[in-house]
Amino acid sequence: MDVIIRTVIKGIAPFIILMGVAIMFHGHLTPGGSFPGGAMVASGFAIIAVAFGADEAEGKISEKAVHMLEGLAILVVAYVILFETFVRSYSGLFGLFGLWSSVEVMALNVAGGIMVLGALTLVVLLLLKE
Amino acid sequence: MIEYAIIALLAGAFLTPVFKRSCVPLAAILFSFLVMASVFMQGQTVIMKFSGWSPPFGIVWVVDSFNALMGLLVTGMAMLVAIYSTKYIRERRSRFFTLLCLMTAGLLGVTLTGDVFNMYVFFEILSIACYGLVAFNTDKEAIEGALKYIVLGPLASSFILLGIAMLYGLTGTLNMADIATKIQPDITFNMAFGFLIGGLALKSAIVPFHFWLPDVYPVAPSPISAMLSSVVAGTGMYIVMRILFTIFGFSGVMWMFVAFGVLTMILGGLIAIVQTNVKRMIAYSTISQNGYIFLAFGLGTNLGVAAAIFHLVNNIIVKSLLFLAVGIIIWHTGKKDMRELGGLGKQLPLVMVCFGIGALSIIGLPPLNGFVSKWMIYSATWEISPVLTAIAVIVSAMTLIYYIKAFASVFLGRSKCEIRERTPLVMLLPVIILAAVCVFLGVFPQAAIGAVESAAAALLNQSQYITAVLGGG
């Protein structure tokens, strides 16, 4: 890809990723949540990979690390959904409509977003390499 | 307690790519098998409420005696297949086991759930793991089979989703027991039912939709063929029965299912006779046996449903046995065509005996388990119409023809290929265990018939299920 695209993407990609993270964290207050947020972050990574080539990413992202991240995220999800004792008791601690109004849903949104992000990034990188 | 089974499987799936050891998924599947065995032994209806919400509002898993039997079979087969695969799969083993764990988790979820949409989600986990595993060999044949599967599978899934959407629109709930209380005999309900059953029939290859199966099942690695044609097809049957009897509460003879069952049986048997590829022949035989199951539960009587469940159990055991035995031959020789194989009986006597037991059992000859379930099917059909019994006996004769042909051309006659290595014990062990189970259930059928009859009673007693889930009223 030529230099214009690279420069533009250097400018916008951080904002796309930041926007995705914000959507993940505000999933219990505003439209959106884990999947839109995670997909947005993953698309931020994807345009970087398209602009700079997938080979560049190979040394920086290891497959094992992605799997470990996903494993941790799903453990959080499974823990909260099945045993629901610790996180849920902090829900509603700081009143309604605030960022901390639902710790449980927020934590799950972030964990789910990490899952989506890991899986999509891995798929996009693999398909780009093909 | 059941939640630990699914947690173990998911943890196995997520940890395998990190540690890259075969013992992680093996331990996970073994653990889930032990959990299911203990649930089966207890023999009570277990209700698992996820996130602590009571039934119509949250998701529940409902385990009655039919569910528990299926769960035990699913995890047991997965365990044997996993043990077998440690030697059969030579490369990319950790990826294979990741997908196998996910497949087992999907099967277990589909089997145990009491919520329609949850069933769909787990069906998707199962299907996606299956797409990956069918294409696992990545040669020309496997990719073509996987393509067929991956175009038709999502189509079937979307029909199932359409049925679920209609059920939600009609009843305003997704819990199976809650839906069952709100069913009315109406054309729109029947449409929803048709979409659901149509999607499931496409997935489990009932006759108008059977064309894709023989291209898909044989191209997968042999252990996966065993899983697909035994437990995956069996789970399709299970969920059809669950929808039919528990949600829609049908009773009496359902001629549509009987007709489809008869057609499936005859066509599957006829095409199997002319096959030369061993795995393809067993795949067609699976279609034929699924027809038996459809016929039996289409009768709607207590005996018919019990016979269907028993034949389902036998089919799961025997089909795994046959595919795993054939897998050993393919592992040694690399050939699937009957015409190129021959005289292997002297070199692989144990495999020959086990394959013979499986073949005799699926044909339905006396001291084996297939005989008991086929006898139950014959006597159940005799009560409704002797014509059906005659057809069932004739199809059994067809089964005899093609299995004899396969057995003779693979194991008897002039030796055409050399076996150099010894068969690894871990590959032989599952085959021997399955053959022993076949003989055991044939000699002491009482052990199985009790479990099967209580499963049939649990399936047919709709009001008990609803009371157990929704609690009194």
Added chain:
Amino acid sequence: MKAPEKVLLAACLIAIFVVITGVFASPLFMKWENKKVARYYNENGLEATGSSNIVSAIVWDFRGFDTMGEETVLFAAAAGVLAITGLNFVRRKK
């Protein structure tokens, strides 16, 4: 494609159209007043979970197990893609 096949296909498509419009215009579909479960979510979702986005509350709390399955589906897709196309990925690393 031959002419008779085209006619058959067109007939099937028209049938699909008619069936779908017919079925989904059915008056049998529940009125909002009768949907007990959805009303419960809308009325009690905020107090029960603290999340003001009711869809998020359903996705992650009331039906959280479904969503766990959904994340597993995503992982399964990634694992499947890795299993069948990731051959080069491994070899180049070694």
Added chain:
Amino acid sequence: MIITLITAALLAVMGAYCVVAKKNLLKKLIGLGIFTNFIHLMFISMGYLEGGIAPIITPENILSFPVRAVDPIPQALVLTSIVVQLSVTALALSVTILAYRHFKTLDTDKMRDLRD
């Protein structure tokens, strides 16, 4: 409401046509996507309410919310279903790439000829 209904039915017809009649594999997959989207649209529009608002509570609408909000369950379920569809598409695309490598074509008819 009737407009969504007709749109959804049209989507279903388009998707079914694509899956059945098109020869190109990619077009088949696109058809599958369209067909699934018909179900999503249908499902969402089942929760439609005259003058309804999105199921997100704010301090302004908290009093009228239980009466006016639309049915949130289909939206949650469709969210799940979209993710499932995405995963299937990703896997299908990777299988298609492999198929192209083996057969050097995406035409299903030619693929059948090339098999033996």
